[in-house]
Amino acid sequence: MKKITILDIAREAGVSAATVSLALNDKGNLPEERRRGIRALAQKMGYRPNAMARALRGAGTGCVGVVINYFNNPFFRSMFAGLESAADESGFSFTVSQSRDNLEKECHNASLMAERGVDGLIVLPCGNELAHLKEISIRHNIPIVLISHTLEDEFAAIEADNQRGARMVAEHFLELGDRTNIHLAGPQRKSGIMNRKQAFCEVMARRDPSFSEERNVFYTKTLTAEGGFAMMDEIAAAHQPPYSIFAVNDEVALGILRYCRQHGLLTPEDVAVAGFSDIDILEAYGIPLTTVHIPARRMGENAMELLLEMRKNAKIRQFPPIVTLPVSLIVRGSTVSS
Amino acid sequence: MKKITILDIAREAGVSAATVSLALNDKGNLPEERRRGIRALAQKMGYRPNAMARALRGAGTGCVGVVINYFNNPFFRSMFAGLESAADESGFSFTVSQSRDNLEKECHNASLMAERGVDGLIVLPCGNELAHLKEISIRHNIPIVLISHTLEDEFAAIEADNQRGARMVAEHFLELGDRTNIHLAGPQRKSGIMNRKQAFCEVMARRDPSFSEERNVFYTKTLTAEGGFAMMDEIAAAHQPPYSIFAVNDEVALGILRYCRQHGLLTPEDVAVAGFSDIDILEAYGIPLTTVHIPARRMGENAMELLLEMRKNAKIRQFPPIVTLPVSLIVRGSTVSS
DNA sequence: TGCTTTTGATAAAACGTTTTACTTAAAAAA
DNA sequence: TTTTTTAAGTAAAACGTTTTATCAAAAGCA
Numbered sequence: 001m002k003k004i005t006i007l008d009i010a011r012e013a014g015v016s017a018a019t020v021s022l023a024l025n026d027k028g029n030l031p032e033e034r035r036r037g038i039r040a041l042a043q044k045m046g047y048r049p050n051a052m053a054r055a056l057r058g059a060g061t062g063c064v065g066v067v068i069n070y071f072n073n074p075f076f077r078s079m080f081a082g083l084e085s086a087a088d089e090s091g092f093s094f095t096v097s098q099s100r101d102n103l104e105k106e107c108h109n110a111s112l113m114a115e116r117g118v119d120g121l122i123v124l125p126c127g128n129e130l131a132h133l134k135e136i137s138i139r140h141n142i143p144i145v146l147i148s149h150t151l152e153d154e155f156a157a158i159e160a161d162n163q164r165g166a167r168m169v170a171e172h173f174l175e176l177g178d179r180t181n182i183h184l185a186g187p188q189r190k191s192g193i194m195n196r197k198q199a200f201c202e203v204m205a206r207r208d209p210s211f212s213e214e215r216n217v218f219y220t221k222t223l224t225a226e227g228g229f230a231m232m233d234e235i236a237a238a239h240q241p242p243y244s245i246f247a248v249n250d251e252v253a254l255g256i257l258r259y260c261r262q263h264g265l266l267t268p269e270d271v272a273v274a275g276f277s278d279i280d281i282l283e284a285y286g287i288p289l290t291t292v293h294i295p296a297r298r299m300g301e302n303a304m305e306l307l308l309e310m311r312k313n314a315k316i317r318q319f320p321p322i323v324t325l326p327v328s329l330i331v332r333g334s335t336v337s338s
Numbered sequence: 339m340k341k342i343t344i345l346d347i348a349r350e351a352g353v354s355a356a357t358v359s360l361a362l363n364d365k366g367n368l369p370e371e372r373r374r375g376i377r378a379l380a381q382k383m384g385y386r387p388n389a390m391a392r393a394l395r396g397a398g399t400g401c402v403g404v405v406i407n408y409f410n411n412p413f414f415r416s417m418f419a420g421l422e423s424a425a426d427e428s429g430f431s432f433t434v435s436q437s438r439d440n441l442e443k444e445c446h447n448a449s450l451m452a453e454r455g456v457d458g459l460i461v462l463p464c465g466n467e468l469a470h471l472k473e474i475s476i477r478h479n480i481p482i483v484l485i486s487h488t489l490e491d492e493f494a495a496i497e498a499d500n501q502r503g504a505r506m507v508a509e510h511f512l513e514l515g516d517r518t519n520i521h522l523a524g525p526q527r528k529s530g531i532m533n534r535k536q537a538f539c540e541v542m543a544r545r546d547p548s549f550s551e552e553r554n555v556f557y558t559k560t561l562t563a564e565g566g567f568a569m570m571d572e573i574a575a576a577h578q579p580p581y582s583i584f585a586v587n588d589e590v591a592l593g594i595l596r597y598c599r600q601h602g603l604l605t606p607e608d609v610a611v612a613g614f615s616d617i618d619i620l621e622a623y624g625i626p627l628t629t630v631h632i633p634a635r636r637m638g639e640n641a642m643e644l645l646l647e648m649r650k651n652a653k654i655r656q657f658p659p660i661v662t663l664p665v666s667l668i669v670r671g672s673t674v675s676s
Numbered sequence: 677t678g679c680t681t682t683t684g685a686t687a688a689a690a691c692g693t694t695t696t697a698c699t700t701a702a703a704a705a706a
Numbered sequence: 707t708t709t710t711t712t713a714a715g716t717a718a719a720a721c722g723t724t725t726t727a728t729c730a731a732a733a734g735c736a
Contacts (some may be wrong), residue, residue: 004475005722016686021724028725029683051453052394053722056691063454072415072618080409093450095433115389116401116454139341225622253607258624272413279617280410284563343692354716359694366695367713391692394721 003048009042024049043090055117063092064095064120064307065113067106068147073297074250074279076124079147082300083122090308092119101126107133114140120307125149127189143310143317145303148192156310156320158303162192163199164293165327169274170203172290173244176272176336180239181208183217184231184256186248193248196276200246220252228255236263241270244335250275250291255333257289272335288333291302295325341387362387393455402458403451404434405444406485412588412617412660413634414462417485420638421460423596428646430457439464445471452478458645463487465527473648481640481648481655486530492554494648494658496641503630503665504584507612508541510628510667511582514674518577519546521555522569522594524586529587534614538584558590566593574601579608582673588613588620588629594626594673603614610673626671633663 006024015038022028023038055061067084068076080096087094091274095113099106106126113121114136123133124147134154137144146157163234173181183200186193197217204211218235220227228247232255233244247253253275257267278293302323310316342663344362348355353376360366361376393399404421406414418434425432433451437444444464451459452474461471462485472492475482484495511519520536524531535555542549556573558565562588566585570593573583585591595605604607616631640661 002363007722017723018686018725019684022685025724031684034684046451048453050394050722052390052455053691054692054724056388056390056394056722057723057724058691061454070414071409071418077410093435093447095435097431098434109431112384114694116399117390228695254623261624284594286599291589344694345692355693355713356695356716356718360715363694366715369714372714388692391721392694394692394723395694396721397694 004045004047006047007049009038009045012045013038013041018245025044033092036075037168053113059190060311061117062092063118063314064092064094064122064304065110065118067092067099067109067113068120068124069099069101069126071096071098072280075277075294078296079300079303082297082302083304084300085305086301086308092304092308094118094304099126103127103129103132104151107136110136114142118142120144120311122147122303128191130155143307145307145310147299147303149190150322151191153322154320156306156316157322158299158306159192159322159324160294160299161327162195163277165294165329166196166199167203168327168329169246169276169292170200171206172274172335173246173272174207175202176244176268179242179244179272181211181216182235182239182243182245184228184235184245184247184252185217185219186223186252186337187219187221196248220248222306223249223251225251225255225258228252229259230255232256232259232263241265242272243270244272244276247273247275248287250277250279253291253334254287257287268333268335274335278330286338290332290335292331293328293330295327299325342383342385343382344385347376347385350383351376351379367443376502398457398649399455400430401456402430402432402460402642403448403454403456404432404460405437405447405451406434407437407439407464409434409436411499412619413615413632416618416634417638417641420640421633421642422638423479424639424646428642430642430646432642434454434458437464441465441467441470445474448474452480456480458649460641460645462483466529468493481645483645483648485637485641487528489529491660492658494644494654495660496637497530497642497660497662498571498632498637499662499665500533503614503632503667504534504537505541506665507584507614507630508538508545510612510669510673511584511610512541512545513608514582517580517582519549519554520573520577520581520583522566522573522583522585522590523555523557524561524590525557525559526563534586556651558586561587561589563589563593563596566590567597568593570594570597570601579603580610581608582610583612585611585613588615588617588627591627591672592625595625606671606673612673614666620670626676628673629668630668631666631668633665637663 006017008018010020020038023030023035024042041052051061065103097109099109110121110123118141121144123144128151133144144155146155148159150157150159182203183197185197188194201213218231222233245256247256253273256273260267260271267273275289279290282289344358345356348358358376361368361373362380389399437447437448441464448459448471458480459482461482466489471482482493484493486497487495519542521535523535526532539551556569558569583594585594591611594611597607598609605611613627613629616629620627
């Protein structure tokens with residue numbers, strides 16, 4: 001059960017180690033017959049190249065690193081399938097870690113992966129601080145693709161059309177009739193989330209005379225159900241039903257729904273609720289929440305494909321593309337009674 | 339922005355590369371003063387050891403591999419926190435991949451990680467086929483810890499007390515009065531899941547004369563809400579309410595609850611339902627499902643700690659320990675009306 | 677024939693560490 | 707004083723690849 005190296009094969013085949021390497025990597029000019037012979041021999045002997053050695057030598061590792069905020073972020077779980085399928089397609093593998101929305105951890109994890117020799121990074125950054133990522137990118141000479149963040153245009157990025165989604169919700173709310181329109185927004189440091197707020201307010205400012213950003217927009221500290229639940233006290237104190245509430249994402253919206261259930265408020269009659277993301281548990285457990293569908297899986301695919309493309313095509317790295325994917329409004333029972 | 343190596347430090351400090359390595363790794367016998375001096379210099383120059391080089395040389399990587407079945411397995415998400423905290427504690431990092439309950443993929447991912455030089459593996463295996471893991475373990479000379487699987491006692495493992503949990507559910511059902519007791523079991527290849535069935539049936543065989551494994555146990559192909567939902571048709575065709583149904587896990591139980599809601603069956607009056615795992619969304623979204631709580635976080639911690647222990651302590655590897663953690667019954671509205 | 681090009685293959689350096697065995701100088705023991 | 711021990715440090719090999727520069731032989735060309 002001894003581990004066999006490229007030298008063992010060379011010895012067995014009666015050639016040099018260099019020849020074996022060349023044969024296996026489709027380089028140099030060997031006669032096709034030799035190449036096949038060596039390939040077959042390596043296969044037969046159960047040879048597996050030593051990943052550390054080739055990484056050390058500067059050949060790639062065939063592995064890309066992914067840094068997300070939370071593993072149990074449902075959005076990520078969907079995106080993950082896309083990442084995986086695109087990676088499989090190209091024979092790449094990848095390694096994942098979570099930052100817990102903590103800049104330091106994000107930086108630490110990305111560095112660690114880079115030092116371990118990943119061929120590129122896909123990052124769902126926790127804020128607008130991207131300098132450290134830039135540094136990693138040049139220090140290790142690897143491409144980086146951002147997910148849903150585009151403030152700095154020095155980075156390649158894949159994002160959902162947040163503005164369009166928010167506008168669709170706004171239009172939908174206006175069709176519901178004469179209600180108090182409210183937005184429960186998220187932390188300001190996330191550009192995607194700010195885009196939602198800005199687009200929603202823009203439509204409302206134009207179409208709903210009673211709407212003002214000061215009175216009708218609230219902020220939750222955390223993007224969780226608890227966050228949504230907690231903020232409802234403030235909203236209820238400031239306004240009379242019926243409301244229509246646009247939550248910054250589905251988790252927050254679920255917190256609102258729970259609040260309503262506990263306080264005897266009817267949805268959608270007293271409180272209409274819309275979320276953002278269309279997380280998988282809505283459909284899986286039949287939760288009737290109106291929301292904006294984000295093509296998470298496709299975002300994952302695109303991110304991985306773009307990254308792998310940047311690896312070979314150095315020109316792309318000069319002018320990193322920013323891809324915006326379309327979203328769609330899914331109307332369910334939380335805004336329209338069935 | 340050139341990358342600095344151990345040689346740069348050696349040159350700067352006026353010593354040899356060997357000395358620097360020794361100083362940094364607390365080996366050899368250097369005067370404390372020198373050691374500190376070199377440490378400080380390395381720090382100041384922003385030296386980061388090249389992970390590939392040290393891995394190639396046979397020093398560890400400080401990274402362990404984790405193979406689970408599904409990323410969006412809620413049980414894993416909880417366990418993950420434990421893995422993380424234990425790893426952080428020891429300055430280790432880890433990399434995760436999913437097998438999709440596919441033996442080939444499980445094997446492939448584990449191999450890949452081993453080849454990349456992880457210092458150990460934590461695996462949530464998809465079945466009883468463990469030969470390939472054994473091979474990886476000796477081939478790369480790394481320890482392996484299994485999560486919730488103990489058929490082969492050649493492996494170290496962390497598991498929940500499945501039998502005890504199932505017995506508690508059974509006792510609870512018997513207290514509910516005179517109802518048809520049913521178990522919706524899972525795939526046979528998972529020993530933990532089989533243990534639940536076996537323990538539940540054992541109690542029922544003793545205490546409920548009308549219970550028979552042939553008539554009162556059903557099987558779902560997939561451990562999902564869809565699986566539970568789909569099997570309810572068969573259960574409803576074979577028995578009259580009121581039932582008490584013990585689902586093999588919470589996801590399956592959620593499928594049952596959804597079926598009941600859609601078919602106008604009252605819980606717990608017509609159908610009492612219990613699950614297993616106490617997945618986080620139950621509490622987060624206020625879903626009143628009676629279930630058996632598994633200390634997932636602690637399982638993660640223990641698994642990581644045990645693995646790291648095995649790394650240093652070769653003796654432990656001779657007789658790999660199997661740790662069984664206690665569970666508890668959590669009674670909620672799906673079996674007892676509040 | 678002699679000259680150049682192509683083909684097939686190799687030796688050796690390089691990647692950045694860790695570690696073993698060895699050296700030298702100083703301190704301790706005789 | 708000489709011998710032995712210890713302290714402090716180093717040279718060099720090793721880990722398993724990839725790649726560059728080189729070389730010999732064969733083939734093409736005049």
